[in-house]
Amino acid sequence: MHVMLEPAPANPWRLTARRVMYTNPWTTLIEDDILGPSGAPGLYGYFQRKDCILIAAVDDTKQLHLVRQWRWAFEHSTWELPCGTCEADEDPLAAAKRELQEETGYTAARWKALGSMCHSDARVAGCIHLFYASELSPSPPLAGDHEEQDLVAAAIPLHEAVAACHDGRIDHASSVALILRLAHLLTADLPPSPQ
Numbered sequence: 001m002h003v004m005l006e007p008a009p010a011n012p013w014r015l016t017a018r019r020v021m022y023t024n025p026w027t028t029l030i031e032d033d034i035l036g037p038s039g040a041p042g043l044y045g046y047f048q049r050k051d052c053i054l055i056a057a058v059d060d061t062k063q064l065h066l067v068r069q070w071r072w073a074f075e076h077s078t079w080e081l082p083c084g085t086c087e088a089d090e091d092p093l094a095a096a097k098r099e100l101q102e103e104t105g106y107t108a109a110r111w112k113a114l115g116s117m118c119h120s121d122a123r124v125a126g127c128i129h130l131f132y133a134s135e136l137s138p139s140p141p142l143a144g145d146h147e148e149q150d151l152v153a154a155a156i157p158l159h160e161a162v163a164a165c166h167d168g169r170i171d172h173a174s175s176v177a178l179i180l181r182l183a184h185l186l187t188a189d190l191p192p193s194p195q
Contacts, residue, residue: 012037021045030125049125051086053096054174056182057108057133063155064179065104065136066170070150077150079164080172081179083128092129101139104153108133114181120173130178132185158183 017033028048036042057065070077084099086092093111101107114130156164162183164170170179 013042016041046123046125051092051126051129052083053086053092053099053129053131054081054083054178055096055100055131055133056081056114056178057100057104057106057136058158058182058186059106059134059136059155062158064158064161065100065106065153065155066161066175067103068152068154071172078172078175079154079170080175083174086129093131096129096131096133100133103151105138105140106136107139109135109137114178114185117174117177128174130181132182158186 014035015032016035019031020028021031022029029045030048031043031045034042034044059065065082066079067082068077068079082100082103084095084102086095093113096111097107110133112132112134114132116127116129118127119125158179161170161179165176165179170176
């Protein structure tokens with residue numbers, strides 16, 4: 001059976017009240033009172049919308065640039081693509097350029113937007129803007145956040161990054177999604193191998 005992936009109709013839920021339960025410089029927790037499609041009341045708690053960017057930066061030798069840092073909530077370090085939050089009213093591409101230089105010490109001459117995705121946890125509002133950066137040049141890194149003092153940058157072949165996504169060495173969900181999307185796109189752009 002073939003199923004069309006069409007968008008759902010209008011939102012069947014109705015907001016009746018909203019409260020800010022907690023806030024600090026990085027996090028705002030919202031709690032909404034809602035009425036469901038049947039009219040039954042409900043409660044939904046989530047983190048306030050904050051858009052972010054994720055960058056797949058590939059150099060001329062087909063090396064994908066990654067960063068490793070300790071993720072407090074995961075309780076382990078993760079290898080992931082350079083990423084960061086869009087500052088207030090900041091254009092996503094401008095944020096991507098800033099974060100690439102800040103985290104890897106590279107700038108890119110070519111940028112391609114690869115769409116956006118929702119966060120992997122439905123309790124986080126906002127979206128992740130995806131970018132492919134190429135024609136990289138070394139550049140003095142911008143000063144990073146003090147929370148990134150343990151950040152390590154490295155570059156590995158794209159095919160190795162794909163393997164690391166499959167075997168769990170890269171377990172940062174949005175990085176896995178973008179690496180696999182990029183590998184598919186780049187493979188689709190290649191001419192077929194001679195037989």
